[in-house]
Amino acid sequence: MNEIDRKTPTVRSCPICDKPVEPAFKPFCSRRCADIDLNRWLSGVYAVPVKEDEDEDGERPADGEAGEK
Secondary structure, three states: OOHHHHOOOOOOEOOOOOOEOOHHHOOOOOHHHHHHHHHHHHOOOOOOOOOOOOOOOOOOOOOOOOOOO
16 A cells, blocks of 8 residues: 555545635635635735835835935
């Protein structure tokens, strides 16, 4: 028996409600969970934090001074 035969198939669960995944809505269990996830993306819940740029002096420009010299 090789390594592939020993592996048991992993049952995936929905990232929203932990129910088993339905192939038609993969990686979710239903249209409802897919829509919940889409709404979270569109409303900014899953936003990636960013570091604000600093100018050449190592300081952040004050509001209204960006690009003005």
